[in-house]
Amino acid sequence: MTALATPQFAAAQTTPQPAQESATVEDVIVTADRRERRLQDVPSAITAVTSETLERQRIVDLGSLSGSVPSFSMTEGSSLGKELNIRGITSVRIIDASAEPSVGTFVDEVYISRMGAAFTDFYDLERIEVIRGPQGVLLGKNVVGGAISVITNKPSFDPSGRITAGLGNYNAFNADGYMTGPLSSSLAARFAFQVRNRDGYGRNRLLNTDVDDLTAHQARAEFLYRPEDSNLRALLTVDYGSSKTAGSARSMTDDPFTAGIGAISAYSAARGYGPRDTLSPQREYGNRTTFGASLRIDYDLDWGARFTSITGYRDSAGEMGYNQLGAGNPPAIADTFYFAEDKPQTIAQEFRLVSDNPESRFNWIIGAFMQHDDVDRFDANRATSNSGIAALSGTYRYTNSAELDTSAIFGQIGYEFTDQLTATIGARYTRDKKGGRRIGACLEDGGDGLCVAALLLAGGQSWTVDYEKEWDAFTPQGIIEYRPNDDVMIYASVGKGFKGGGWDHIPATEAGARIGYDPEEVINYEIGAKTDLFNNSVRLNLAAFQMDYTNLQSQQLILECLCTVTSNAGSAKIQGVEAELTWAVNDQLLINAAGSVIDAKYEDFVTTAGVVFSGNRMQRSPRDKWNVGVTYDFGGGDLDRAFSFKANYTHTGDSFWTPNNTIKQEAFGLLDASLRFQMPNADWNITAWGKNLTDETYAVQAQAFFGDLMRYYGPPRTFGVDLSYSF
Structure with a gap:
């Protein structure tokens, strides 16, 4: 797999052999199918990124994770706007309190329902499993695109610890560490922390302040209760995280698909401003805090099964404020400042019973899942200067309180017909209920009786809408595995994924606020092979897939209210191939490579305004992606x-950034490297590292505005030195 393993010597033979050593690829244990199994034994496309790779490649968040995983990418236009993409399936600006992401994120098997507000950085992890394709049976929450499963390091009864501190360019300082050990003969604990601080990658030229800076702190405590001679294990986890930034730089260039030259891009070009310069007259911000707790109980039953209960709670808050065009008026035609707050509270419960009898040809799982979310969201937009255009002057405010309930029962059964052939079937029944109250208010207009941007109200007017709807779904899956020998596994599968419906987050009218959109569904057909070759020195995994994607959730014009809302927009077909290679050349040299080629196109996509996107490539879906390490x-x-x-x-x-396939992100490449020095048997090491060493400029978001093309850019070249001490 990609960047997974380190060279190691094969076990010595017990019979006399010529003196010889051969390097092998390390096995990785994963829990994607809710059992602890070798990655090579799981019949699905998974990339498992180990702790060593996370540390050496400085994979500290979702953005940096994408460099080591085929078919996975991320776009981010704001601190609350992370949009994950696996195999072409993503959620684009679907951020309402009732909305769900297309790609699910789980931490220790607890679902993270609100990406922007709740998620924190990676630290003290055992591994990350990226599971590609819809997950409709086992993962707790049903998802259509795939899942990111984050597995933290657990407490140990063997005392140990480590602390790392480092410095980098942009006045960066980072520190992280852990300590673990027994508190008693039956109780062990682990405490971990991380600090990441740096100056900004960009500059607000008007206010002479940094943007794209970061101040982040996280901490986690875990307690493992494991009595001697007992089948019971209980793990309590408590975590806290916070991050602050002064907003993101937006670069304006001329939009080649709009006549004339954009005012902001012309102004910036005349003054020699670069892609990381912004001109917002207001101070921008993005803040997040999150608190979480989970309790996992495992009990091994005497008759060959394991009972597991996982209870999760999360309370988060995210807020951001930014100038929508990155410039005041002039040079922009309007000076609008956008505010948003997102405050979700989540409680989830999963029960499952998993067979654990290696002598039986049957294996099975049954379980139930429940989750309740209370989400309060606030959105406001204020035009802070007189643009001379009434429709672009004013102030609106939306408040939205939503309650989201999902429940499911699921089961899976497999049977080994022979030592080589296994068949597995499974299914999940899901019921979603969503409801809430939304208030749209125009505090002031520009004199034309219409509020700024979207809201079609005059100053002082408002509306209140109560909404509620239920959906259910049956998502089956079938898998066939064939093992011609111990080193090769070939599989074929078909499965269905489901993503719940919802409502638009800033509807223009009361009528629009009542219109919901239906769930998305994806059926995935996949064949694959997992192989260990040449005495386990080469690992090659392959997958080919086709996904039928229906009821795409997308923003478009609705004629009955003459407004733009999120609605269901036809279907798409996604086809692709993926490959991952690990080659332990010898005990000193390891080579990794991975790649994907995806043909993701809208099959039937005609907006209510009559615009035809059918046949176009799906937005934000790279055709090809590969890495070599x-x-x-x-x-x-x-x-x-x-x-x-x-x-x-x-x-x-x-x-392409949009379904009309005009604005494009050109292909780009990123080079990362590190050099570590550690004396044999020493308890300290020093590492010099660099990210984006060629200083590639690439966008992570793009939008068109009145002749200008606005882009948000990924991090520039960064480098530093870390010192680590273990004890």
Whole structure:
């Protein structure tokens, strides 16, 4: 798999053999199918990124994770606007309190329902599993695109600890660490923390302040109760995280698809401003805090099964404020400041019973899942200067309180017909109920009786809408596995995924606020092979798939209210192939490579305004993506393998930002590398690292505004040095 393993010697033979050593690829244990199994034994497309890779490649968040995983990318236009994409399936600006992401994120099997407000950075992790394709049976929450499963390190009864501190450019400081050990003969604890601070990658030229900066702190405590001679294990986890930033730089260039030259891009070009300069007359911000707790109880039953209960709670808050055009008036035609707050509270419960009898040819899982979310969302937009255009002057405010309930029962059964052939079927029945109250209010208009931007009300007017709806879904799955020998597994599967419906977050009218959109569904057909070749020195995994995607949720014009709302927009077909290779060349050199080619097109997409997108490529879906990495350990004498060099290059193909296939992100490549020095048997090491070493400028979001093309850019070249001490 991609960037997963380190070279290791094969076990010595017990019978006399010529003196010889051969490097093998390390096995990785995953829990994607709710059992602890070798990655190579799980019949689905999974990339497992281990703790060593996370540390050496400085994978600290979802954005940096995408460089090591095929078919996975992320766009981010604001601190609350993360949009994950797996195999072409993503949620684009569907951020209402009632909305769901297309790609699910789980931390220790607890679903994270609100990406922007709730998620924190990666630290002290055992691994991350990226599970591609719809997950309609086992993962707790039903998802259509795939899942990111984050697995934290657990407490140990063997005492240990580590602390790492580092410095980098942009005045960066980072520190993280953990300590674990027994509190008694039956209770162990683990405490972990992380700090990430840096100056901004960009600059507000008007206010002379940084943007794209970061101040982040996280901490986690875990307590493992494991009595001696008992079948009971209980794990309590409590975590807290916070982050602050002064907003993001937006670069304006001329939109080639709009006549004339954009005012902001012309103004910036005349003054020599770069892609990381912004001109907002207001101070921008993005703040997040999150508190979570979970309790997992496992009990091994004497008759060959394991009972598991997972209870999760999360209370989060996110807020942001930014100038929509990144500039005041002039040079923009309007000076509008947008505010948003997102405050979700979530409680979830899962029960499951999993067979655990290696002597039986049957394996099975049954379970139930329930989750309740209370989400309060506030959105406001204020025009802070007189544009001379009444429709672009005024102030609106939306408040939305939503209650979301989902419940499900699920089951799966597999049977080994022979030692080579296994068949598995499973299904989940899901019921979603969503409801709430939304208030739209125009505090002031521009004199034309219409509020700024979307809201079709005059100053002082408002409306209140109560909404509620229920949906249900049956999502089956079938898998066939064939093992011609111990080193090869071939599988074929078909499965269905489901994503709940909802309502638009800033409807223009009361009528529009009442119009909901229906759930999305995806059926995935997949064949794949997992192989360990040449005495386990080469691992090659392949997958080919076709997904039929229906009821796409998209923003479009609704004629009955003459307003733009989120609605269901036809269907799409996605076809692709993926490959992952790990080659342990010898005990010093490891090569990783992975890639995907995806043909993702709208099959039937005609908006209510009559605009035809059928046949176009799906937005924000790169056609191809690949990476290649190398790990090389070297040094002789007293410095035997004291040096370890690691590099990874990721190429992302071109993609379109909108369904009309005009504005494009050109293909780009990112190079990361690190060099570590650690004396043999030493308890300390020092690592020099660099990210985006070629200083590639690439967008993570793009929008068109009145002749200008606005882009948000990914991080520039960063580098630093870390010192780590273990005890």
